[in-house]
Amino acid sequence: MVDVLALVEARLRTALGEPDARAAVTFLGTDRIEVLRFTEGDIVRYATLGMSAQPMADPTSALADPVKGPRAELVLSVRAGLADTDKVLRPLAVLAASPQVEGLVVAPGASLDLGEPLWPGAPFASVLVAEPGGLVEDLELDAPLDPVRFLPLLPMTSNEAAWKRVRGAAELEERWLTRGTDLRDPLRKSVALD
Structure with a gap:
C-alpha cells in the first residue's frame, strides 16, 4: 500500500x-x-x-470505503508578526480531524466552525474552505485512490460566517474581492456586508 502521508x-x-x-496532535479515537509551518x-x-x-466518507453511507473517497489537507496563510498565529496549530488539527470525528466531507464552499478564536484574540472562529490548486497542486494517487486536494482556509468573522450561510460562499468571496480584503491579515475587520 502506498504511503499517502509521505x-x-x-x-x-x-x-x-x-x-x-x-506539531502533532492526537485526539481520542x-x-x-x-x-507543519512554512515561512516565506x-x-x-x-x-x-x-x-x-x-x-473522507459520506456520512449517509452505511459503510465507509477504506480506499475510495475524497482526500484532503488544509492550508492556512497569514501575515507573520501581527498576531500569535502559532496558537492555530491545535484548532487546525481539530478541523483536520473533523472527517474522522464527525463524519464530515470537507469540500470547497464549506464552512468549518471552531466555536472559539483560531488563535488568541483572533476575530475569527470559523473558516471558509476555498478552491484548491492555486498554492499546492492536487496530488494524484494510483487508482483506485482519489487525489489529495490541498484546501485553502479563509478565516471568517462571525458576521461574514452568518452572511455566507444566507448568501453563499461565492457571494462572500466576491464581496472580499470587490472590497480588496486582505484575507491574510490576522487582525482584519469584517468586510462591509451592507
Missing part, C-alpha cells in the same frame, strides 16, 4: 519549501494529525498532515 509531505515541501516547525517572507503558512491518510 507523498503528501513531499508535495508540501516541493510547493512551500522546508517546514520550520511542526483518531489518527495523529500534524501541522512575511507570510506564514500552516498545513495539516494526516487528514488525507483515510478517505
Whole structure:
C-alpha cells in the first residue's frame, strides 16, 4: 500500500519549501494529525498532515470505503508578526480531524466552525474552505485512490460566517474581492456586508 502521508509531505515541501516547525496532535479515537509551518517572507503558512491518510466518507453511507473517497489537507496563510498565529496549530488539527470525528466531507464552499478564536484574540472562529490548486497542486494517487486536494482556509468573522450561510460562499468571496480584503491579515475587520 502506498504511503499517502509521505507523498503528501513531499508535495508540501516541493510547493512551500522546508517546514520550520511542526506539531502533532492526537485526539481520542483518531489518527495523529500534524501541522507543519512554512515561512516565506512575511507570510506564514500552516498545513495539516494526516487528514488525507483515510478517505473522507459520506456520512449517509452505511459503510465507509477504506480506499475510495475524497482526500484532503488544509492550508492556512497569514501575515507573520501581527498576531500569535502559532496558537492555530491545535484548532487546525481539530478541523483536520473533523472527517474522522464527525463524519464530515470537507469540500470547497464549506464552512468549518471552531466555536472559539483560531488563535488568541483572533476575530475569527470559523473558516471558509476555498478552491484548491492555486498554492499546492492536487496530488494524484494510483487508482483506485482519489487525489489529495490541498484546501485553502479563509478565516471568517462571525458576521461574514452568518452572511455566507444566507448568501453563499461565492457571494462572500466576491464581496472580499470587490472590497480588496486582505484575507491574510490576522487582525482584519469584517468586510462591509451592507
